[in-house]
Amino acid sequence: MASNRIKNVAIVGATGNSGSYMVSSLLATGKHNVTAITRASSNTTLPAGVTAAPVDYDDPSSLVAALKGQDALVITLGVMAPPGTQSKLFRAAADAGVPWVLPNEWAPDTAHPGLAKDVFNFGNLADAQKELAAIGVSNYVAVTCGFWYEWSLSIPTAFGFDFEKKEVTFFDDGAAKQSTSTWPQVGRAVAALLSLPVKPEGGNKEKSLEHFKNKPAYVNSFTVSQKDMLDSVLRVTGDKLEDWKISNEPSHERWAKGIEAMKGGDRSGFVKMMYTRVFYPDDSGNFEKTRGVSNELLGLPKEDLDEATKAAIKRAKEISSH
Structure with missing residues (x-):
């Protein structure tokens, strides 16, 4: 990434319920080249303007090749995704040198101890953030949006x-x-986050991707x-x-x-x-009250x-x- 802006964005789940809105919002900015990471066996039709990158999740080299040159990776996975899929993507992103990853978060506040303890999949999401941080190559932004x-x-x-x-x-x-949150709102949030300058420009330090580096970004509808x-x-x-x-x-x-x-x-x-x-x-479910949201910062309606x-x-x- 030569400039201070995210240009090349890869997304897993580009045609899914939430991913499709993220793709349309990213394309609407006119600032991003969008690549859909797809399984080699997939025959899904992608939106115009999206490049397909077929991969084999059992072949790490194919994942790395698909992620080479990407500035950011957005991961949306369905509940039926095979165990370990996100870990494979994390390692491939590191090997490909992808500087920013939006992991498969899209959930209530997994940083809340009670939620992480009482809902095991929320605890798993929090563990994924730790896994990515431990690899130590890609920064993450965990988009916390509620259900x-x-x-x-x-x-x-x-x-x-x-x-x-x-x-x-x-x-x-x-x-x-x-x-x-609604699907369209989270699509807008992803596009807004990835349209921020990476490092602050001017006096507003919060209006940068680094402001959200390795922590949650709270948004809602x-x-x-x-x-x-x-x-x-x-x-x-x-x-x-x-x-x-x-x-x-x-x-x-x-x-x-x-x-x-x-x-x-x-x-x-x-x-x-x-x-x-x-x-x-x-x-525990009211993160607008307990954490505050970044809607205004991101220009969300x-x-x-x-x-x-x-x-x-x-x-x-x-x-x-x-």
Whole structure:
């Protein structure tokens, strides 16, 4: 990287739910060359302007070759990605001399001790940051964005809303707030981060990529409670409060039930456990309050909660129709 700017960006998961928004936002800046790291067997169609770099994850040399000359690597991996995939990418990035990596974070605050302890995959994300730091070549920026709003609201075991039955389960009293993001907002955040000068230019030291070096970058769309979400649902649908059945469940009990379900092989227990934990009345999910967010620094817009709720309801209907 000869200049003080990130130009060449490689992304894993370029056509995924979140990665596609990151790609479109990066391309929209007009400042980046975007390369999609794809499996050699993939026949996925990439957006115009994106270069494909087919790799074999069992051949480290192919990964290194694909990452040579890249200024940044953005990693988005699905839950079904083979174990060790990100570690292979970390090592290849180091061997290729990639100076910046955005690891597969995209989560609530994994730096919160309680979350890292009670939700094992959050602890794994925090460990990944340590792994990359230990390799000692690439700097990282861990984008902490909370759960995806339009994805999570459409899943009954996640935020507790069942749109088909018009039922909602409030965890405790439904008043605990948690920070959450839409896919488009995180796409904009990635593009904004990678459009910053690497080293400060002028007097504003915070407006540089180095300001976020080897630590989380907190961004969000909304910080809302389940009650706030229900209010939005009622505005979007035109339903009245009495049209919905509301029940309550203690958050600690719901988390424990999720753990027990997982032990019995019920995969829905994982979702229940993970989501419930950020609604504990300890502000663990409210990183806007506990950490502050970099939305203003990155020039991120204020979004319309009801528009995001509308997208979630549309997605829920599509799921139920399949």
